[in-house]
Amino acid sequence: xxxxxxxxxxxxxxxxxxxxxxxxxxxxxxxxxxxxxxxxxxxxxxxxxxxxxxxxxxxxxxxxxxxxxxxxxxxxxxxxxxxxxxxxxxxxxxxxxxxxxxxxxxxxxxxxxxxxxxxxxxxxxxxxxxxxxxxxxxxxxxxxxxxxxxxxxxxxxxxxxxxxxxxxxxxxxxxxxxxxxxxxxxxxxxxxxxxxxxxxxxxxxxxxxxxxxxxxxxx
Amino acid sequence: xxxxxxxxxxxxxxxxxxxxxxxxxxxxxxxxxxxxxxxxxxxxxxxxxxxxxxxxxxxxxxxxxxxxxxxxxxxxxxxxxxxxxxxxxxxxxxxxxxxxxxxxxxxxxxxxxxxxxxxxxxxxxxxxxxxxxxxxxxxxxxxxxxxxxxxxxxxxxxxxxxxxxxxxxxxxxxxxxxxxxxxxxxxxxxxxxxxxxxxxxxxxxxxxxxxxxxxxxxxxxxxxxxxxxxxxxxxxxxxxxxxxxxxxxxxxxxxxxxxxxxxxxxxxxxxxxxxxxxxxxxxxxxxxxxxx
Numbered sequence: 001x002x003x004x005x006x007x008x009x010x011x012x013x014x015x016x017x018x019x020x021x022x023x024x025x026x027x028x029x030x031x032x033x034x035x036x037x038x039x040x041x042x043x044x045x046x047x048x049x050x051x052x053x054x055x056x057x058x059x060x061x062x063x064x065x066x067x068x069x070x071x072x073x074x075x076x077x078x079x080x081x082x083x084x085x086x087x088x089x090x091x092x093x094x095x096x097x098x099x100x101x102x103x104x105x106x107x108x109x110x111x112x113x114x115x116x117x118x119x120x121x122x123x124x125x126x127x128x129x130x131x132x133x134x135x136x137x138x139x140x141x142x143x144x145x146x147x148x149x150x151x152x153x154x155x156x157x158x159x160x161x162x163x164x165x166x167x168x169x170x171x172x173x174x175x176x177x178x179x180x181x182x183x184x185x186x187x188x189x190x191x192x193x194x195x196x197x198x199x200x201x202x203x204x205x206x207x208x209x210x211x212x213x214x215x216x217x218x219x
Numbered sequence: 220x221x222x223x224x225x226x227x228x229x230x231x232x233x234x235x236x237x238x239x240x241x242x243x244x245x246x247x248x249x250x251x252x253x254x255x256x257x258x259x260x261x262x263x264x265x266x267x268x269x270x271x272x273x274x275x276x277x278x279x280x281x282x283x284x285x286x287x288x289x290x291x292x293x294x295x296x297x298x299x300x301x302x303x304x305x306x307x308x309x310x311x312x313x314x315x316x317x318x319x320x321x322x323x324x325x326x327x328x329x330x331x332x333x334x335x336x337x338x339x340x341x342x343x344x345x346x347x348x349x350x351x352x353x354x355x356x357x358x359x360x361x362x363x364x365x366x367x368x369x370x371x372x373x374x375x376x377x378x379x380x381x382x383x384x385x386x387x388x389x390x391x392x393x394x395x396x397x398x399x400x401x402x403x404x405x406x407x408x409x410x411x412x413x414x415x416x417x418x419x420x421x422x423x424x425x426x427x428x429x430x431x432x433x434x435x436x437x438x439x440x441x442x443x444x445x446x447x448x449x450x451x452x453x454x455x456x457x458x459x460x461x462x463x464x465x466x467x468x469x470x471x472x473x474x475x476x477x478x479x480x481x482x483x484x485x486x487x488x489x490x491x492x493x494x495x496x497x498x499x500x501x502x503x504x505x506x507x508x509x510x511x
Contacts, residue, residue, distance in 0.1 A: 110428060111428055111429040118425065119421070145344075146418075149301065149350065150349075150350045151349075171447075173444055174444050174448065174454065175439075179439065179443060180443065184439075187252065187432065200431055201431065
């Protein structure tokens with residue numbers, strides 16, 4: 001029998017231990033209350049931007065990488081996409097759903113990156129969380145201050161999951177991302193079906209990508 | 220994002236009335252899909268006109284304003300007009316039965332007009348007196364008036380029949396648009412509008428990126444924003460579906476987060492076989508499992 005137990009053992013050990021290590025890491029995230037999580041992530045991201053010249057200047061690739069690394073793990077894109085697609089979600093095949101999530105995610109990452117570039121130097125403050133300890137669905141509210149204007153409220157709707165609290169909708173000044181895209185998606189889906197939505201969002205992403213690349217070159 | 224730039228030229232009131240009449244006339248001819256927007260055909264035309272105006276004049280002027288005027292100066296301009304606005308924000312809060320907010324608004328006006336040197340310094344905010352956002356459209360909404368159909372106003376942008384009616388009152392009590400010396404009045408109106416547009420430069424470029432159909436995106440954003448304002452930032456949550464997900468079963472296992480790895484995201488949506496190796500290869504089936 002050509003079965004090298006000595007070579008397999010380390011792999012087996014890694015395979016066995018990896019979930020444990022992951023669980024430990026995730027348990028940390030799961031324990032963090034949602035308001036503390038939002039505060040920490042915001043402070044961390046703004047701190048990184050404040051110390052990085054490229055990020056402050058709006059370097060696209062770097063900002064997107066930052067969003068990917070620091071912010072995205074706290075979003076539940078599957079749920080966001082499902083809510084934005086509403087009734088059309090049920091009409092999508094599993095394969096379509098995967099593509100929808102991916103394209104929608106790409107679009108939101110870019111939007112988020114632009115928002116960071118635009119508003120990183122604003123002051124933030126937080127409203128105390130109004131929730132009971134046993135709640136699994138809460139809203140964390142932050143406020144962005146601007147001189148001579150009413151503060152803009154940002155609400156993060158979050159759900160408790162096994163992997164910690166996950167954002168499933170963001171409302172800026174009362175404008176829900178999910179609801180806004182729901183109308184857009186429905187309009188496209190009514191005309192050209194679920195495939196049409198995927199095509200439209202993908203085309204949007206491609207045009208943003210080439211526009212971004214052109215802008216980088218100009219610099 | 221509300222009423223992009225309230226350049227309250229007196230002639231606008233007439234144009235506005237004309238616009239509304241036109242809207243009523245042309246709306247019937249179009250096939251509107253959204254019940255909130257029966258005049259979509261007219262509105263899209265007006266929106267196109269506004270976009271043209273914005274591209275050719277408003278945005279370039281606002282960009283130059285932002286690029287050539289130092290920020291402290293722009294802050295003072297914003298504060299100056301904001302201070303005048305507080306007077307009527309307070310009045311609207313009174314009409315809406317929120318006397319505490321009125322006291323805040325008027326205290327703001329008193330402190331900023333005196334210690335803040337005619338309002339160019341917003342010292343009231345630093346004192347903890349919060350700035351509010353009110354207008355007659357919101358007051359009518361608070362009193363129970365329905366928004367009525369969505370309307371795009373010439374130059375002013377997104378509105379509704381209710382908010383347009385409110386705007387007539389806003390303009391009527393606005394000391395800037397009713398200032399008797401015509402030249403000073405027009406200069407002040409233009410300066411205020413330019414400043415307001417320049418504050419929205421970042422927002423409008425983000426909108427440009429985020430929207431699939433800018434008209435629809437802006438309309439929904441406006442309607443949501445106004446609804447939120449009427450409830451002072453905490454409107455009753457709109458139902459996002461029957462359950463927490465439109466269909467937990469159809470959404471795959473991540474609906475229940477039952478696989479121990481939290482948001483399995485698209486892993487749950489694909490055949491199991493294609494999923495396992497990726498789960499092992501990445502840090503626990505997070506969103507980064509999606510190739511980007």
